[in-house]
Amino acid sequence: xxxxxxxxxxxxxxxxxxxxxxxxxxxxxxxxxxxxxxxxxxxxxxxxxxxxxx
Amino acid sequence: xxxxxxxxxxxxxxxxxxxxxxxxxxxxxxxxxxxxxxxxxxxxxxxxxxxxxxxxxxxxxxxxxxxxxxxxxxxxxxxxxxxxxxxxxxxxxxxxxxxxxxxxxxxxxxxxxxxxxxxxxxxxxxxxxxxxxxxxxxxxxxxxxxxxxxxxxxxxxxxxxxxxxxxxxxxxxxxxxxxxxxxxxxxxxxxxxxxxxxxxxxxxxxxxxxxxxxxxxxxxxxxxxx
Amino acid sequence: xxxxxxxxxxxxxxxxxxxxxxxxxxxxxxxxxxxxxxxxxxxxxxxxxxxxxxxxxxxxxxxxxxxxxxxxxxxxxxxxxxxxxxxxxxxxxxxxxxxxxxxxxxxxxxxxxxxxxxxxxxxxxxxxxxxxxxxxxxxxxxxxxxxxxxxxxxxxxxxxxxxxxxxxxxxxxxxxxxxxxxxxxxxxxxxxxxxxxxxxxxxxxxxxxxxxxxxxxxxxxxxxxxxxxxxxxxxxxxxxx
Amino acid sequence: xxxxxxxxxxxxxxxxxxxxxxxxxxxxxxxxxxxxxxxxxxxxxxxxxxxxxxxxxxxxxxxxxxxxxxxxxxxxxxxxxxxxxxxxxxxxxxxxxxxxxxxxxxxxxxxxxxxxxxxxxxxxxxxxxxxxxxxxxxxxxxxxxxxxxxxxxxxxxxxxxxxxxxxxxxxxxxxxxxxxxxxxxxxxxxxxxxxxxxxxxxxxxxxxxxxxxxxxxxxxxxxxx
Numbered sequence: 001x002x003x004x005x006x007x008x009x010x011x012x013x014x015x016x017x018x019x020x021x022x023x024x025x026x027x028x029x030x031x032x033x034x035x036x037x038x039x040x041x042x043x044x045x046x047x048x049x050x051x052x053x054x
Numbered sequence: 055x056x057x058x059x060x061x062x063x064x065x066x067x068x069x070x071x072x073x074x075x076x077x078x079x080x081x082x083x084x085x086x087x088x089x090x091x092x093x094x095x096x097x098x099x100x101x102x103x104x105x106x107x108x109x110x111x112x113x114x115x116x117x118x119x120x121x122x123x124x125x126x127x128x129x130x131x132x133x134x135x136x137x138x139x140x141x142x143x144x145x146x147x148x149x150x151x152x153x154x155x156x157x158x159x160x161x162x163x164x165x166x167x168x169x170x171x172x173x174x175x176x177x178x179x180x181x182x183x184x185x186x187x188x189x190x191x192x193x194x195x196x197x198x199x200x201x202x203x204x205x206x207x208x209x210x211x212x213x214x215x216x217x218x219x220x221x222x223x224x225x226x227x228x229x230x231x232x233x234x235x236x237x238x239x240x241x242x243x244x245x246x247x248x249x250x251x252x253x254x255x256x257x258x259x260x261x262x263x264x265x266x267x268x269x270x271x272x273x274x275x276x277x278x279x280x
Numbered sequence: 281x282x283x284x285x286x287x288x289x290x291x292x293x294x295x296x297x298x299x300x301x302x303x304x305x306x307x308x309x310x311x312x313x314x315x316x317x318x319x320x321x322x323x324x325x326x327x328x329x330x331x332x333x334x335x336x337x338x339x340x341x342x343x344x345x346x347x348x349x350x351x352x353x354x355x356x357x358x359x360x361x362x363x364x365x366x367x368x369x370x371x372x373x374x375x376x377x378x379x380x381x382x383x384x385x386x387x388x389x390x391x392x393x394x395x396x397x398x399x400x401x402x403x404x405x406x407x408x409x410x411x412x413x414x415x416x417x418x419x420x421x422x423x424x425x426x427x428x429x430x431x432x433x434x435x436x437x438x439x440x441x442x443x444x445x446x447x448x449x450x451x452x453x454x455x456x457x458x459x460x461x462x463x464x465x466x467x468x469x470x471x472x473x474x475x476x477x478x479x480x481x482x483x484x485x486x487x488x489x490x491x492x493x494x495x496x497x498x499x500x501x502x503x504x505x506x507x508x509x510x511x512x513x514x515x516x517x518x519x520x521x
Numbered sequence: 522x523x524x525x526x527x528x529x530x531x532x533x534x535x536x537x538x539x540x541x542x543x544x545x546x547x548x549x550x551x552x553x554x555x556x557x558x559x560x561x562x563x564x565x566x567x568x569x570x571x572x573x574x575x576x577x578x579x580x581x582x583x584x585x586x587x588x589x590x591x592x593x594x595x596x597x598x599x600x601x602x603x604x605x606x607x608x609x610x611x612x613x614x615x616x617x618x619x620x621x622x623x624x625x626x627x628x629x630x631x632x633x634x635x636x637x638x639x640x641x642x643x644x645x646x647x648x649x650x651x652x653x654x655x656x657x658x659x660x661x662x663x664x665x666x667x668x669x670x671x672x673x674x675x676x677x678x679x680x681x682x683x684x685x686x687x688x689x690x691x692x693x694x695x696x697x698x699x700x701x702x703x704x705x706x707x708x709x710x711x712x713x714x715x716x717x718x719x720x721x722x723x724x725x726x727x728x729x730x731x732x733x734x735x736x737x738x739x740x741x742x743x744x745x746x
Contacts (some may be wrong), residue, residue: 005321005322008317008332008333008335009326009331009332010331010332010333010498011331011332011333011335011397013335014333014336014393014394014396014397015321015335015336017291017393018336018339018340018389018390018393018496019317019321019339021386021389021390021393022339022343022386024385025385026495028382029379029382029499030495030498030499030502031371031376032378033502033503033506034500034502035503036503036506037502037503037506040506041506041508041509043509044512044518045507047480048518048519050502055683084513086431091511109327114697122610123610124606124609124745124746125746126433126746144612145612147610147611147612148612150610152606152607152610153466154603154606155603156601156602156603156606157602157603158602158603158604158606158607159602159603160535160539160598160602160604161602162539162542162543163535163538163539163542167538171531171535172607174529174531174613175528175607175608175612175613176611176612265434330737334658362739380572414693414696417689417692417693418693418694420689421681421686421689421690421693424686424689425676425690427684428677428680428682428686429680432746433746434744437739437743437746438676438740438744440740441672441676441736441740441743442676442690444736445672445733445736446693446694448732449694449697452697452712452725453693453694453696453697456696456697456701456721457696457700459700459704460700460704463704468570
């Protein structure tokens with residue numbers, strides 16, 4: 001049963017590549033956003049800790 | 055932070071009768087991560103010259119660009135004769151003349167054509183008025199040559215001619231003395247004296263002394279926060 | 281109303297609110313997308329014409345609609361930022377751009393993958409795909425203009441203006457491409473039309489769109505927070521981070 | 522000497538005088554237009570039947586690219602010598618003066634394209650009855666291209682990124698003009714009535730004339746900040 005589910009009526013390659021690509025893009029986007037946020041937060045904290053007069 | 059300006063010589067007509075031409079409160083401007091100035095206030099009455107001085111990179115030019123509305127300050131309000139410049143942009147711009155680092159002339163056009171164009175943007179003047187102003191600044195001989203062949207000093211004198219003819223109440227000059235010889239220097243001092251005598255005002259950013267009479271002069275020292 | 285608008289517009293308030301909402305939206309997005317995927321791949325019957333190949337619709341249509349939604353949101357935020365000079369609005373616009381661009385790329389990629397079995401080629405000048413391609417260029421133009429400006433304030437306003445002008449043009453571009461495409465009549469079979477959608481084919485699609493929407497909100501809030509930190513200068517509330 | 526249109530004439534006269542002071546620079550868009558149209562037959566084939574079918578696309582594509590070519594200089598020289606600041610601070614309505622500058626630029630770079638189009642159309646075997654539609658379409662389309670390009674130029678003036686970024690910003694927005702223009706000529710070639718696309722081109726032109734000067738003025742203020 002699992003096999004013909006994976007087979008996707010002959011369109012396996014197209015359907016799974018589409019869903020795989022979608023999952024990849026969504027995850028990359030999420031990870032990139034979180035990493036950028038972490039970096040920016042660290043930078044702000046460092047600047048605050050340095051307490052330079054602004 | 056640079057404090058309140060407007061200290062210095064008493065105005066000619068006594069403080070209260072003079073109308074405050076340009077007033078600014080709480081001006082704040084940043085360049086990237088650096089704060090150029092904060093809570094800067096100034097009030098300039100008619101018949102006064104505000105000499106803005108300070109080290110290089112302390113924000114003199116930026117302050118002048120903010121005052122004439124070219125740059126947006128982070129915080130703060132600028133009022134021209136009591137009205138915020140955001141609401142009276144047109145009459146504010148017609149009432150002041152701006153001289154920046156760049157002279158604002160097209161290299162292809164001749165001095166005469168350039169002067170005619172810049173003045174015609176502000177008021178209608180007939181040719182001989184323009185000609186004797188060109189004579190006054192010593193450009194009569196080269197008036198018909200394209201500006202690209204003029205020396206830097208001559209170009210600066212051409213922009214001074216535009217300022218003279220602009221009939222603007224407030225002059226905002228950024229380093230007017232650059233490239234000028236001693237004669238040019240004294241010409242500017244006389245111009246400023248005459249301008250104040252007629253009830254005009256000026257904000258001048260410069261490293262050199264303005265050579266203006268003490269009673270007109272006011273100082274604003276910009277601290278270097280670099 | 282103005283007080284709420286202003287209060288919500290203040291960066292510290294938004295920063296804390298976003299921090300609170302992000303996990304909730306993230307969880308909602310995850311659940312919706314997983315259930316919709318299950319619904320689309322397993323429960324929905326195969327299309328009589330395109331067989332199981334049509335299931336790509338469950339990723340293509342949501343990302344296409346998200347790409348358009350992202351551009352509109354970006355332009356609206358930029359417009360608010362330009363008119364009322366609210367820095368938070370510019371931060372939202374700056375945050376929405378990369379997400380919108382990736383959704384547009386996704387829509388293009390899944391569209392051409394879907395097109396392969398239908399038309400035999402990876403790319404056919406189908407009206408919707410061409411509009412999506414032009415939308416991608418609008419996003420890339422926005423982001424490269426923003427990157428070319430080093431001062432954040434100028435970058436916000438310059439790219440904001442471009443977005444506002446762009447959003448006025450998007451419908452014009454869309455209809456001109458439709459018109460261009462419909463000229464040579466043979467296009468009807470090639471049209472990437474939605475196959476007839478019935479009940480149990482439809483709900484997974486709607487749920488997937490909702491899931492993508494929640495995902496979009498989550499990543500938008502994360503990116504906006506970092507944009508806010510980049511723009512924020514008065515230090516008092518930054519100290520408690 | 523206020524009045525909303527007072528700045529218009531002065532700026533237009535100055536810009537035209539400036540353009541005629543350097544005729545060489547003026548010819549660039551025209552030469553570029555001829556060059557591109559000459560390249561395609563070399564790339565394709567001299568066979569009249571093929572050229573006739575692709576002629577509308579080539580002519581309109583070449584017109585689009587050559588009108589963008591000269592645009593990134595529109596504000597650059599004024600930005601670098603400081604006269605842009607003087608214009609912004611002159612007290613006159615900036616959108617009107619910016620419109621004057623764009624009109625001057627169009628008269629120098631867009632109008633010649635319209636005049637020379639029939640010559641190139643004949644080189645591509647385009648039938649004579651389509652020339653009218655081609656010229657009318659270009660007459661309605663090139664001003665919009667100049668306005669869109671002027672906004673792109675104003676946005677990228679201070680950045681020194683040259684015309685690459687300008688084209689990336691403007692071309693996507695210019696696609697409807699290319700589509701309606703080329704399709705109009707195509708319909709004319711097939712003997713059908715091309716009035717539909719021409720009306721649409723005119724509609725886009727009036728939309729651009731009314732909204733874009735405001736956007737260009739804002740863009741100039743932003744890049745001068």
